[in-house]
Each structure stands twice: as structure tokens, then as C-alpha cells.
Amino acid sequence: MDEQIKVSDYREDSIPEWNRSELLEARRKEILNYGLTFPGAYTDTPFHDENWVLLRFRKNRRTFAATYERNGNIWINVKVDPQWRDVWRSVYKSVLPAYHQNKIHWNSIILDGTVPEKEVRRMIAESYDLIKDK
Secondary structure (H helix, E strand, O other), X not given: OOOOOOHHHOOHHHOOHHXXXXXXXXXXXXXXXXXXXXXXXXXXXXXXXXXXXEEEEOOOOOEEEEEEEEOOEEEEEEEOOHHXXXXXXXXXXXXXXXXXXXXOOEEEEEOOOOOOHHHHHHHHXXXXXXXXXX
């Protein structure tokens, strides 16, 4: 039985350099497509910098995920309940205090293959839940 392999199944160090930019954009697209499955979600580039693509909730325009390329990886900033913030950071070395956002309420996830896709999706879903009723 053929099993579909996703871009997120590959570790960064196993990809040839000439495929790296295509891989990064495919990773970002995967994340954005997942985020767009939430009711009222849309993408936005408010900073006039195509490197930063946000997922927002239409009803209140709040951001629940920000994607960007940094240091050769795609990063995602997600809103986090402060009670869970340090749990995520201690379990995964690629979950850090958010780059360019409030470090108490936001985490950055580096998509380097060390955080399982189901956990990345869980963090995005939790972020959406935190902003949708504001």
C-alpha cells in the first residue's frame, strides 16, 4: 500500500541545498493550508514583506499564526496559554519564546522536523481557540 509522504516528513539535514527554497515554501504552504481550514480564517501580509504571512480570524482580524523564513527554516509564531507556554518549550527544543512578539503569550515553532506535525497542528489549533472569541 502506497503511503503519501508529506513535506513535513523530511528532516532539514536530509534535503539537498538546491531543493531547500522549494521545501521551505512547501512547508509554509502546508501550514497555511491547514490554518485556512478553520472557520473564518484568511491569510494576510500586513507588513509589506512577503516573508511574513499571517493567519487571521475574519471576525476580529486577530492573528493566530505568523509564518516566516528565518535562519534557513520556516518558523511559526502561535498564541499560547501562559500555563502551557513553558511545557511546550521544555518538551521541544524547537519551541522558543516568540520572535518579534510578546514572549509571555506567544511561542515560535521552528519547522526543522523535531516537533511532530500533530503537535504543530495542535499548537495552531490552540492558538486559534485563544483568539476566536476575543
